[in-house]
Amino acid sequence: RYGPMTTPTHPLALAPVTAPPATVDGFVKEFLRELNTGQGVALSRSTVNDQYLALARTVRHYLMARWLETTRHQRETKEKAVGYLSAEYLLGRQLGNALLATDLGEIAEKAMAACGLDLVTLRAQEVEPGLGNGGLGRLAACFVDSLATMSIPCIGYGIRYEYGIFKQTFVDGRQVEQPDTWLSLGEPWGFPHPEAAVQVDFGGYTETYRDGDVERTRWVPSWNVLGLPYNYMVPGYQNGRVNTLRLWSAQATKAFDLAIFNAGDYAEAVRAQTFAENITKVLYPEDSTPQGKELRLQQQYFFVACSIRDFINQVMEPGFDLHDLPERVTFQLNDTHPVIAVPELMRILVDEHKWEWDEAWDVTKRCFAYTCHTLLPEALEVWPVDLLGRLLPRHLEIIYQINDAFLAEVRERFPNDELRARSMSIVTDYPDRSVRMAYLATVAGMKVNGVAALHSQLLADKVLPAFSEYWPEKFTNVTNGVTPRRFLRLANPWLSQLITDALGVGWVTDLDRLAELEPYAQDEDFRKAFREAKQTNKERLYALLRARDGIELSGDHLLDVMVKRLHEYKRQTLKILHIVSLYEQIIHERVDPTTITPRTVVFGAKAAPGYRLAKEIIYLINKVGETVNTDPRVAGRLQIAFPANYNVTLAEKLIPAADLSEQISLAGMEASGTGNMKFALNGALTIGTDDGANVEIRQLVGDDNFFGFGMTEPEVAALGASGYQPGSYYESNPQLKAAIDLIASGAFSGGDRNAFEPVVSNLLYHDRFMALADFASYVDAQAAVEAAYADQEAWSKMAILNVARTGFFSSDRSMRDYLSRIWRA
Numbered sequence: 167r168y169g170p171m172t173t174p175t176h177p178l179a180l181a182p183v184t185a186p187p188a189t190v191d192g193f194v195k196e197f198l199r200e201l202n203t204g205q206g207v208a209l210s211r212s213t214v215n216d217q218y219l220a221l222a223r224t225v226r227h228y229l230m231a232r233w234l235e236t237t238r239h240q241r242e243t244k245e246k247a248v249g250y251l252s253a254e255y256l257l258g259r260q261l262g263n264a265l266l267a268t269d270l271g272e273i274a275e276k277a278m279a280a281c282g283l284d285l286v287t288l289r290a291q292e293v294e295p296g297l298g299n300g301g302l303g304r305l306a307a308c309f310v311d312s313l314a315t316m317s318i319p320c321i322g323y324g325i326r327y328e329y330g331i332f333k334q335t336f337v338d339g340r341q342v343e344q345p346d347t348w349l350s351l352g353e354p355w356g357f358p359h360p361e362a363a364v365q366v367d368f369g370g371y372t373e374t375y376r377d378g379d380v381e382r383t384r385w386v387p388s389w390n391v392l393g394l395p396y397n398y399m400v401p402g403y404q405n406g407r408v409n410t411l412r413l414w415s416a417q418a419t420k421a422f423d424l425a426i427f428n429a430g431d432y433a434e435a436v437r438a439q440t441f442a443e444n445i446t447k448v449l450y451p452e453d454s455t456p457q458g459k460e461l462r463l464q465q466q467y468f469f470v471a472c473s474i475r476d477f478i479n480q481v482m483e484p485g486f487d488l489h490d491l492p493e494r495v496t497f498q499l500n501d502t503h504p505v506i507a508v509p510e511l512m513r514i515l516v517d518e519h520k521w522e523w524d525e526a527w528d529v530t531k532r533c534f535a536y537t538c539h540t541l542l543p544e545a546l547e548v549w550p551v552d553l554l555g556r557l558l559p560r561h562l563e564i565i566y567q568i569n570d571a572f573l574a575e576v577r578e579r580f581p582n583d584e585l586r587a588r589s590m591s592i593v594t595d596y597p598d599r600s601v602r603m604a605y606l607a608t609v610a611g612m613k614v615n616g617v618a619a620l621h622s623q624l625l626a627d628k629v630l631p632a633f634s635e636y637w638p639e640k641f642t643n644v645t646n647g648v649t650p651r652r653f654l655r656l657a658n659p660w661l662s663q664l665i666t667d668a669l670g671v672g673w674v675t676d677l678d679r680l681a682e683l684e685p686y687a688q689d690e691d692f693r694k695a696f697r698e699a700k701q702t703n704k705e706r707l708y709a710l711l712r713a714r715d716g717i718e719l720s721g722d723h724l725l726d727v728m729v730k731r732l733h734e735y736k737r738q739t740l741k742i743l744h745i746v747s748l749y750e751q752i753i754h755e756r757v758d759p760t761t762i763t764p765r766t767v768v769f770g771a772k773a774a775p776g777y778r779l780a781k782e783i784i785y786l787i788n789k790v791g792e793t794v795n796t797d798p799r800v801a802g803r804l805q806i807a808f809p810a811n812y813n814v815t816l817a818e819k820l821i822p823a824a825d826l827s828e829q830i831s832l833a834g835m836e837a838s839g840t841g842n843m844k845f846a847l848n849g850a851l852t853i854g855t856d857d858g859a860n861v862e863i864r865q866l867v868g869d870d871n872f873f874g875f876g877m878t879e880p881e882v883a884a885l886g887a888s889g890y891q892p893g894s895y896y897e898s899n900p901q902l903k904a905a906i907d908l909i910a911s912g913a914f915s916g917g918d919r920n921a922f923e924p925v926v927s928n929l930l931y932h933d934r935f936m937a938l939a940d941f942a943s944y945v946d947a948q949a950a951v952e953a954a955y956a957d958q959e960a961w962s963k964m965a966i967l968n969v970a971r972t973g974f975f976s977s978d979r980s981m982r983d984y985l986s987r988i989w990r991a
């Protein structure tokens with residue numbers, strides 16, 4: 167279909183590709199050429215979208231030589247690569263990052279101005295690729311950024327969803343989801359490579375056959391689809407390297423529709439086509455709680471089958487021995503979503519390459535490592551055997567065989583301990599016969615890591631205790647990180663300039679150097695400049711919220727921000743209880759309003775569309791906001807903003823403006839958090855529990871520069887074991903009672919006492935995440951925040967120390983840890 171690959175014969179074709187001249191004139195020329203011959207419009211008749219697309223393609227040209235060179239170098243040196251397997255990449259906008267990576271920001275700005283255009287407006291035209299839900303997907307995006315910046319060979323593999331995370335709107339305070347049509351105005355960053363398409367099989371049955379004197383198994387699938395790869399550039403920061411992110415899109419195969427066509431049923435053939443393409447149609451909008459849907463398993467197998475095949479195709483040159491695969495790649499499994507890759511590689515080696523089982527297992531085990539991102543039991547993926555057998559019958563057999571061999575080993579090491587063997591079985595019978603994907607990943611992976619120190623400890627002790635006892639050296643920690651390019655240098659140009667003035671530019675790729683800011687905390691002029699940068703960020707945010715959401719914020723307030731997915735364990739309810747309590751105290755004249763620190767609270771949160779209680783909590787926040795914001799009794803003291811559709815683009819404006827970062831999950835529930843790191847790096851102080859990476863943030867910045875509160879994980883466990891009674895906290899704490907009573911009174915719902923019944927009764931009678939138990943401690947910590955904020959000089963010192971002491975949370979450091987603890991292990 168595509169014709170054979172040819173060898174170039176013209177001498178010009180053999181010269182390396184070069185970038186256009188990095189001058190304003192050179193840039194203008196490229197831009198106009200893209201606009202005229204690429205987009206097919208004259209500048210005078212072009213729309214902002216035309217201009218954005220032409221600009222994106224222009225910047226692409228400057229990266230292209232580096233990309234081709236990186237790829238060529240990789241092919242020739244055959245260095246070991248990281249194959250990052252992730253069902254989600256929450257990339258955020260690409261243009262700004264590409265301009266930063268090429269250092270073309272100023273040139274582009276001048277070039278656009280020379281054309282009568284505004285770079286900021288063109289950048290705002292980009293629809294961010296929201297191919298992830300939250301932290302897990304954003305982490306993958308930070309990691310590939312860091313690997314490119316550190317010149318480490320990596321290919322990121324994932325799914326090119328046609329619809330990313332839904333667009334959130336509010337109608338009468340309730341969340342309404344709209345499809346995310348990110349591709350509809352044209353998408354200039356993806357390069358389709360139909361010549362590298364891969365066929366993926368599903369369904370059917372298995373059968374045995376004789377091959378000489380060995381009996382073998384083969385899979386006879388009943389349907390298939392085609393995986394079409396799109397390559398995306400992952401530019402390193404000003405280092406000449408561009409790695410590749412390869413996202414797969416499903417298409418119908420010829421084989422699939424031909425039979426039906428031949429039968430003369432045109433309509434059926436078209437239906438079949440739609441069926442195939444459904445696989446990559448939409449991102450599942452569940453964060454932390456996967457729903458065991460068949461289509462989701464199809465997505466998972468689809469992208470890993472494409473990716474494993476693709477990687478093998480790339481290394482399979484004449485003379486390459488597949489036994490050396492572990493010397494060429496580690497496939498890092500980003501949670502259990504790609505774990506079906508394990509039986510897939512086994513199937514390729516045993517069924518297709520006809521290896522012995524043990525030989526294949528030895529290679530497979532050395533190819534994979536597993537990162538776990540959760541502790542919530544309901545988040546641990548489990549696939550019913552029925553479903554697996556129907557969709558992937560051969561893989562199910564292979565999983566059984568892996569399990570049998572593994573359990574035989576366990577029984578040999580621990581004879582007469584059947585309970586232990588059963589507790590470690592990959593296949594469970596309760597409540598239904600199903601496969602525990604985390605167990606499969608643990609058995610197959612050479613390493614298993616959690617994402618923060620506390621999380622890795624709890625993972626080993628509580629989620630996988632039998633395994634960590636069995637293979638203590640297999641378990642390790644890599645604390646998450648965030649890319650300083652996007653979340654400091656790009657998102658916060660004013661603070662970045664301050665840091666650069668103090669330290670030079672090296673910090674962008676060496677974030678430990680932020681430690682050198684420490685003495686500046688004592689410098690009055692620096693503190694003043696720091697506060698001015700924060701103020702500028704607040705004004706930028708208020709202008710954006712006015713234009714984007716029609717939200718009017720005013721005043722010189724403490725900016726208190728809680729942005730993250732809406733989930734009970736993250737406890738947005740605790741935050742709203744605190745707000746309601748402040749409000750209640752003012753309107754009932756329990757406090758003198760002039761003694762309260764003026765505060766603006768900003769929420770950002772999407773709820774999974776099927777998560778009922780989470781949506782009720784959104785409704786409550788919006789209704790409390792409506793009431794508080796229009797009540798003259800609290801005017802100038804308290805205001806609430808809940809801009810809809812929190813995403814990476816909004817985060818980049820919100821985080822740099824924040825004074826206070828809310829990280830208030832119940833201890834032992836948030837695996838790590840990464841927003842917490844972004845806020846601290848941007849000079850917000852944290853009010854937080856001893857959970858996830860908060861623990862490490864607090865250790866690094868010091869107790870004096872952190873507002874800690876709440877139960878510790880062992881205290882949570884003890885309270886749970888003793889029988890938690892939320893009602894007793896309500897009864898015994900008048901402030902808490904008054905807040906809950908005010909919500910239940912209809913004060914925020916025009917007198918309707920039932921409006922918040924689901925939230926209120928959940929808190930009073932269930933409160934799985936113990937918000938009521940931590941309420942008193944939270945209120946005390948908030949009082950400490952107010953006291954500290956009253957002394958602006960002291961607050962600035964604390965904020966600067968937060969910046970200076972959190973360089974550890976660069977995702978570059980996370981990558982060094984993966985390299986030393988896992989990928990070279």
Ligand code: 73E
Nearest residue numbers: 301302453454539617836837838839840
């Ligand atoms: O604590 C975060 C963590 O910072 C955790 O909840 C999140 O991963 C972040 C990065 O390590 C996470 N997401 C999911 N599980 N853990 C998840 C589960 C199923 C579907 C989508 C996302």
